[in-house]
Structure formats: structure tokens, C-alpha cells
Amino acid sequence: MAQRQLQLNRVAGGAPVATSRRSTRLVPGRTALRVSAVAEADKTAAINKSGTSSVPATTKDIENKLRYLFGRNEVSTPNDAYQGTAWSVRERLIDAFNKTHEHWKKEDPKFIYYLSAEFLMGRSLTNTVFNLGLQGDYATALKELGQKMEQVAEAERDAALGNGGLGRLAACFLDSMATLDLPGWGYGIRYKYGMFKQALKDGYQQELPDIWLTSGNPWEVRRDDVRHMVGFGGRVERRREAGGREVAVWTPAEQVIAQAYDNPIPGYSTPTTSNLRLWDALPLSEFDLAAFNAGDYDRAMLARERAEAISAVLYPNDSTPEGKELRLKQQYFFVCASLQDVLSRFKATHGSARWDLLPSKAVFQLNDTHPTIAVAELMRLLVDVEGLEWDEAWGITTKCLNYTNHTVMPEALEKWPVKVMAKMLPRHMEIIEVINEGWTQWLSAHLASELPAPEERAKRIAAMSIIHENPWNKEEMLVNMAYLAVVGSSAVNGVAAIHSNIVKDEIFNDFYKIFPSKFQNKTNGVTPRRWLAWCNPELADLITQQLGSDAWINDTEQLTALRTHASDPAFQQRWAAVKSAKKERLAGLIKRVWGEEVNTAALFDIQIKRIHEYKRQYLNVLSIIWRYKQLKRMSPQQRLQAVPRVCVIGGKAASAYDMAKRIIRLVTAVGSVINADPDTRDYLRLYFLPDYNVSLAETIIPAAELSQHISTAGTEASGTSNMKFALNGCLIIGTWDGANIEIAEETGVENVFVFGVRAEDINGLRKERKNFKTDPRWDEIMRDIEGGMFGDKEYFKPLVDSVNNMKVGNDWFLLANDFAAYLDAQQQVDECYRDQAEWLRRSIMYTAGSGKFSSDRTIRQYAEDIWHVGPCRPPPAAGGQQ
Ligand code: 26W
Numbered sequence: 001m002a003q004r005q006l007q008l009n010r011v012a013g014g015a016p017v018a019t020s021r022r023s024t025r026l027v028p029g030r031t032a033l034r035v036s037a038v039a040e041a042d043k044t045a046a047i048n049k050s051g052t053s054s055v056p057a058t059t060k061d062i063e064n065k066l067r068y069l070f071g072r073n074e075v076s077t078p079n080d081a082y083q084g085t086a087w088s089v090r091e092r093l094i095d096a097f098n099k100t101h102e103h104w105k106k107e108d109p110k111f112i113y114y115l116s117a118e119f120l121m122g123r124s125l126t127n128t129v130f131n132l133g134l135q136g137d138y139a140t141a142l143k144e145l146g147q148k149m150e151q152v153a154e155a156e157r158d159a160a161l162g163n164g165g166l167g168r169l170a171a172c173f174l175d176s177m178a179t180l181d182l183p184g185w186g187y188g189i190r191y192k193y194g195m196f197k198q199a200l201k202d203g204y205q206q207e208l209p210d211i212w213l214t215s216g217n218p219w220e221v222r223r224d225d226v227r228h229m230v231g232f233g234g235r236v237e238r239r240r241e242a243g244g245r246e247v248a249v250w251t252p253a254e255q256v257i258a259q260a261y262d263n264p265i266p267g268y269s270t271p272t273t274s275n276l277r278l279w280d281a282l283p284l285s286e287f288d289l290a291a292f293n294a295g296d297y298d299r300a301m302l303a304r305e306r307a308e309a310i311s312a313v314l315y316p317n318d319s320t321p322e323g324k325e326l327r328l329k330q331q332y333f334f335v336c337a338s339l340q341d342v343l344s345r346f347k348a349t350h351g352s353a354r355w356d357l358l359p360s361k362a363v364f365q366l367n368d369t370h371p372t373i374a375v376a377e378l379m380r381l382l383v384d385v386e387g388l389e390w391d392e393a394w395g396i397t398t399k400c401l402n403y404t405n406h407t408v409m410p411e412a413l414e415k416w417p418v419k420v421m422a423k424m425l426p427r428h429m430e431i432i433e434v435i436n437e438g439w440t441q442w443l444s445a446h447l448a449s450e451l452p453a454p455e456e457r458a459k460r461i462a463a464m465s466i467i468h469e470n471p472w473n474k475e476e477m478l479v480n481m482a483y484l485a486v487v488g489s490s491a492v493n494g495v496a497a498i499h500s501n502i503v504k505d506e507i508f509n510d511f512y513k514i515f516p517s518k519f520q521n522k523t524n525g526v527t528p529r530r531w532l533a534w535c536n537p538e539l540a541d542l543i544t545q546q547l548g549s550d551a552w553i554n555d556t557e558q559l560t561a562l563r564t565h566a567s568d569p570a571f572q573q574r575w576a577a578v579k580s581a582k583k584e585r586l587a588g589l590i591k592r593v594w595g596e597e598v599n600t601a602a603l604f605d606i607q608i609k610r611i612h613e614y615k616r617q618y619l620n621v622l623s624i625i626w627r628y629k630q631l632k633r634m635s636p637q638q639r640l641q642a643v644p645r646v647c648v649i650g651g652k653a654a655s656a657y658d659m660a661k662r663i664i665r666l667v668t669a670v671g672s673v674i675n676a677d678p679d680t681r682d683y684l685r686l687y688f689l690p691d692y693n694v695s696l697a698e699t700i701i702p703a704a705e706l707s708q709h710i711s712t713a714g715t716e717a718s719g720t721s722n723m724k725f726a727l728n729g730c731l732i733i734g735t736w737d738g739a740n741i742e743i744a745e746e747t748g749v750e751n752v753f754v755f756g757v758r759a760e761d762i763n764g765l766r767k768e769r770k771n772f773k774t775d776p777r778w779d780e781i782m783r784d785i786e787g788g789m790f791g792d793k794e795y796f797k798p799l800v801d802s803v804n805n806m807k808v809g810n811d812w813f814l815l816a817n818d819f820a821a822y823l824d825a826q827q828q829v830d831e832c833y834r835d836q837a838e839w840l841r842r843s844i845m846y847t848a849g850s851g852k853f854s855s856d857r858t859i860r861q862y863a864e865d866i867w868h869v870g871p872c873r874p875p876p877a878a879g880g881q882q
Helices: 030-034 037-044 055-070 078-107 125-131 135-144 149-153 165-179 289-293 297-310 325-350 355-361 374-385 390-400 418-424 426-447 454-464 481-487 497-507 509-514 528-534 537-547 556-565 569-594 617-633 636-641 658-676 694-703 721-727 740-747 759-767 776-787 793-803 815-834 836-848 855-867
Strands: 111-115 119-122 159-161 184-189 197-201 204-208 221-232 235-240 246-251 254-266 273-283 362-367 401-404 415-417 467-470 473-480 491-494 519-521 603-608 645-650 684-688 706-709 731-734
Touching (some): 055 135, 078 125, 078 135, 078 254, 078 273, 119 165, 119 273, 119 694, 125 165, 125 254, 165 184, 165 254, 165 362, 165 528, 184 325, 204 658, 221 273, 221 325, 235 426, 254 297, 273 325, 289 297, 297 325, 325 374, 325 418, 355 362, 355 390, 362 390, 362 855, 374 401, 374 426, 415 418, 418 426, 426 454, 426 467, 426 481, 473 481, 481 509, 491 497, 491 855, 497 519, 497 740, 528 537, 528 694, 528 721, 556 836, 569 645, 569 836, 603 694, 603 815, 617 645, 617 658, 617 684, 617 776, 617 815, 645 694, 694 721, 721 731, 721 836, 731 815, 731 836, 740 836, 776 793, 776 815, 815 836
Parallel strands (some): 111 362, 184 273, 362 401, 491 519, 603 706
Antiparallel strands (some): 119 159, 197 204, 221 254, 235 246, 254 273, 415 473, 467 473
16 A cells, blocks of 8 residues: 655645544533444534534545545445544644644754653554544544444554553653643654464463554554664774864664654644654665575575564563563664654754753653663764764763663663673774763762772672673673663653662662662553543543533543542442443453353452563462352352452463463463353353453453452552553552552552552561461462362472472562462452442542543653653644634
């Protein structure tokens, strides 16, 4: 399909339909368009300048797109309707994008650049149509074409360019930056294959490639006018310039082209539409004809394959670095292209003699250590390419860069072998050595008073050195990317209060003691547009009606006003009705996947997140096995008193993470036994929902009543699904960890089912090996699994062994220790659920207390405390209501 080029001026062809950008006031209940889209749409469909409804033109436009882009003369399938609608909406999006960037070009504001190896965007149609306020037109137009917006939306593939929390946070941040009119772009990689698709084969995880681009991507614009060269390998020579200045000249052995793709990011209820620029790797010459003619076909294609491999696939690990060279190549590829892109735009406006101005015009956020090579790359561009003196360049670099840490897992902190870095990026390795030289010298001077004893000082300096020995193999030297990020940045932040304290007091304590002001906390947030207003319009509508306006969508603090209605029976009744409608929808999905009807009056208990031992899905399954065994022991009469539960677990395991895969198999094995058991299947079910992704989360979260966030305290940096669940009135059972703590503080700790050891007690317990609180119920379950109650006993043995107290270091994540307290908390859940008035009061209190967890609040704090960037709102669209 011919990709249509975006000229920065308006797009020709297909007369645009003048539609109004929506305002947030006046029409209560507009968010629920999806429910009563038809009735409402007509009323809210924009009236264009000539006073006639714009729906006919929109309908025409959808049909035209289908005809001229896809050669299809009628909208017969949801996918047709999706393609027609998407390519039609695309033009409105590009209009807004153009206006915004014309304005920003004129105003030349300070820009934020969010560098991230992952952007977990999910689907775009619904979010784009709603954020642009076009739902009236398109819902009505689609109705006229015999289509329902909801079905049409499901025809879109998720843009799954991320693993989990870190990637989705980046996506929520883009929505908030645009909605807050902040001049901010995301920069990342346009992976050809995103996060693998997960299937279940005989209950085991199977990974399938995510071929998401086959039918084109209406939400991106290929920018053939934006390409940068990226080099790898080769050698560095010293040359003396005319003025006698010695310069380093890097001659890469291999070069590829970074091709830009722009993905406009529409803000909500504002004219602002910002950008996510993703890079695709292309070969310099895509076909070596000479090699071909010499019959060496492989070599003819070699350059192309090597180049395309760089942006081919997302590494599916969300905690342990693969350590593969291609991973470093990916990181340098997008960082190099992005920095060249920013510097060339700066130079175009400010010339090449005012680099001192750069920090006042550009600020970069490093999304974890993955883009940290930016510290060395910015130095290379400023010193080697632009000719600045080292110290001036260093001043500019450290002012421009900021680093966010997302995990305390030691294995997740990237360290690249010096030899790998030196081979792939010889000049950068030199620069890192010079940075480290300067850093350790500065340290030595700075620590002289505190550590007069040279050996003491040497030990501390070695512990803080960016380049250090590999503790597991003394021959090997490593580049500690987290230390490079801390030394090379102005601000370092954690993503929840407890995590930021661990960052300061543990993983970077030595650095914190020297630069206390550098360390901040920025508690995560989620966009209330996608994660409430658009994925749960029924609840959003109820809230809007209760609050009298939908201004809460952009100002979630207004949700606190719901507290006064938390015990109002009428409001509770309507609240419950919305939840049960969503439960019906999830029950429909379980039926489609597992072919079984579930009892929608049961308590819907959900744990959805990446599978990881520290997130303790294993503990959840053990509690379900105990619940099952108790039900088995009950008489049929007694069972009638039990609180029925439908338990859902979902999440992907990194493809090389064996233990996580065994946990998935245990979930499916236990599920198939208890779901088939005639004694218990009316009171307890367990389903593993495969291929958990953004779109599945948008279906599950509104239907959830209890969500589980049961990581060992001190291991989950923040969590963000906990915030999405709370926003949708779903209660939490969880540990005192990550953002669970702040959610409890905001919604009322008495409303949260908290259990488990506290973070500060863990090290002690592990040391004294007192972390094994024995419990006869625990031992019984272990015997059941070992005994083959759920089959596959050999396959589950490592799981059982990993938590039994025979060996030191076992049960590292203290499942046995927290087991009894967890069962007690689950007991409290049952008790509470019996009292629906109390349960619904709490449910409303969760939503009411979720105001803080909007990513708008998070981004405002980053903008004020780290980026020092203000809003720059373009003028409203002509005839728009803005
Ligand atoms: C190098 C392999 C790798 C890939 C991704 C290591 C680590 C990561 C991410 C940092 C893992 C991640 O997604 N962390 C999650 O980030 C969320 C957003 O801040 C937090 O809410 C989660 O608690 C944290 O686990």
C-alpha cells in the first residue's frame, strides 16, 4: 500500500470534514457515547461551518479511504470499517499535528525528549477518536455503515512495542504530556515484531512472532525527509586540526540509516497533538548486485539483513538483560538517531555557536538504563562533531540528561562488558573511560576528608566506579550503565515513594550521600483517558452524572467528591450495575477462550502482570489450591455459605525464564482440575487468560472486583495496574510495596487488604534463615503438588524445591513466610464481600481516592521539578470550540 508522504503542510485529497474539537464542559454523560453512541452521536455530531451535520461527509470519507487505499468498494467487515475509519481519522490527526508543530516551530519552546526502548501503545483508534472529540461523527457514520465502533476497534492490532510496566508508563506519559500542552516527544524503536504473542499449548506458554505491520499502520507517517546515519565498530584515530587542537576521528566499520516514522499523539480536549518518533533501521545499499552477479546471494542480502535486524524485534525480557550485542546495537541505534535529530533541529534554529543554549531548549529523560549510552553519545556529538571543549560539553550533557530507575532487581541493572562496548562503540568506550577518569579523580578529592585512609578511599572509589570488575569473573571489566546514568544526569528518580527511598538508601546510597539533591521521587501514574473514560465509558458516565461534569477526565482530583456518595444506596446500586455489566463482558471472553460459562455473581479475583517470581503468582495459586481443598472438605450445605470466586491470572513469561513458565503451567494445571471438579466448580474457578496485553487489560480491569499486587515487599518498584484497578473501583489485596502503599494512603488503608512482611524486615529474615514460617496447610499443598495432584509432578518439582526450606537461599521471595497472613487476608476479603454495601462503599472509595494516580499529576511534577518546561498550547482549530 503506497505510504502517503506527510508534508508538514496540510494533506491534499479527501476534503477534510470540519469537525469541532470537543470541550469538556456542558454535556454531562457524553463519555458514555459507546453505550448510547447512536442516540447521542447524532446530537453531538459536529455541525460544520455550513451548519449541516458532518456525519454524511465522514461516512463518505470512510468509504473513500477504503475504495482508494484498499480497493474495496463496500464496508463489509469490521476490518474494512477499521481501515476506512483509521485512514480517515488519520487526516484529522495529521491536521492537528501540523498545527501544533507549526506553533511550536514559531514559539521555539523548551522541549522534552523521552528516550525509551519501549512504548507499549496498544490500540490507537478509540483513544484517537475520543481524544480528538470525533466520536460523535464516527460512531454515527459507522452506524450508517452497519458497524459498531466497539467491534471496529477490535479489528486493530495492538502496537505492543514494550514488555510491561516501563513501556506502558512511557505511553501514558505521552498522552499526559500532550494533554498538558507540554512540548514533548517520545523517541524509540519501530520494532517490526513487538512483544511476542502468547498461546497456550497443552497448558504451556508458546511464543509466536507479533507480525503487527502486515496490513500497514495508519497511525504512523514515514518521514523520508528525516534520516540519520548510525555507525558501529571500526576504529578511532587522533588527528590534529589546523588550530593545533587534537580531535578524535571515529571511522565506523558499518553504517546503517535510521529512518524516522512519526506517530502523532493527540492530547485530550486540547488542540495539542505531539509526536512519538520511532526509528527503523535500513541498509545503506539494500542489495549488493556485484555479490549477486558473483553468485554470492547471501552476501548480496547481507547488509540488508544486518541492518534490518537492528530494529527487527523487541527483546521480551522485563528484568534480566539478554546481554546480547544486538541489544546494545538497538540501544545505540535509537539514541544516536534521536540525539542527531534533536541537535540538527537545534542547530537549524540556533546555529552551531550557541550550544550553551541547548539545556534551555532540550531536556532528555532516560527511561531506565536502556538509553544510557546517550551520556557518551551526546559528548561525542558535542566534542568530536561540534568541536566543543570537554568540560563545556560535559556541563551541557549533564544539564540535559535525567534518569529514571524502574527496578531494584540487581539482575536487571545493565552492565556491558568493556570488550563488547569497545568493539561495537570504540569511541564511546574511550569517552566513558575519560568520564570515569574525571569522576574517580573528583571522588578521590571529594572523599579525602571523609575517608583519609587511602585504602578505604580506594575501596569506595572502586565501588562507585562506572567501570569495574565483573564480580563473577574478575578478568572481565564491565561498564555499569546505571552508574553512568547517575553520574551523567542532573536528576535521578524512583517511581514510587518506597522505591525512591530504596534507590537512595540502598542501590545508589554512595551517590546519594554525595549528591542528595540529585535524587527525587516521581510516583507513577496512568492516563485516566484510556484507563477509565475510554475503556469503561459506563462507569465514566455514571461519575460524570454524579459530579455534574466530565472535567474529572483532565482533573482527577475532582474524583474525591465521590466520597460523599460512597454509602448512598442508589448510587451504589448504579455503581454495581455497571460493574456487573462489565463482568458479563469478561465472562463472555472466558467463554470464548475456555468454552465455559462462569458464575457472574461470583467475586472476580484478578492478577494480571508479567510472570515473575517476585510478583508471586505462585503464592496466588497456592492459596487457590488451599481454597479448593477447603471446599472439597465442606458438605454441600456448607459450600452454599462459601463466597464463590472466579480467579483469573494473566501475563507473559520472558521466553528464557524457565521458572516463570513453570508457574504458568501450574496455573493451567490447577485450573483444569478445579474447573472440572463437580463438587467445587460452582464455587471456584481458575482461568489463565493467554496473550495478556494492553487491549486485554482494557477488558479485564473494568470487570475486576479484587486485584492482586502481592509482590515481596521492596521488590515491585511501583506497579501501575494497581492504579488502573483502583481507578475502576476494584479493591486491592496486596503487600506493603510499591505504589500499593500510596494507594492505601489515598483510598484509606482500612479499605485495602494488606498483608505480609515489611521491606525493612526482609534482609534480617533472609540472613537468619528465619524466613520459613512453617504452616501445616503449606506443607500439605506442597505434598499435593509433589504427589501429582495436578499432574506434571516432575515439571513442578523445581517450583516446589525453590520454596522448601532445605536449602539456604531458597524461597528468596518469602512465600512461606507470608502464606498464613495471605490466607487470612483472603478470608477478610470473603467476609467483606458478603456485605455488598460495605464492598461497594470501598469500591467507590477506591475510585474517589485515585485522583493522585493520574499520569497528569506525575508529568506535572516531572515538568516542574526535573524538566523545568511549561505548556505551549497552539491556538484552537479554526471554527473549533477550544
Ligand atoms: C534489560 C532487561 C529489562 C527490561 C525492562 C530490565 C528491566 C526492565 C524494566 C525496568 C522492567 C519494568 O518494566 N519495570 C517496571 O516499571 C514500572 C514502571 O515504572 C513499575 O511500575 C514496575 O513496578 C516495574 O517492575
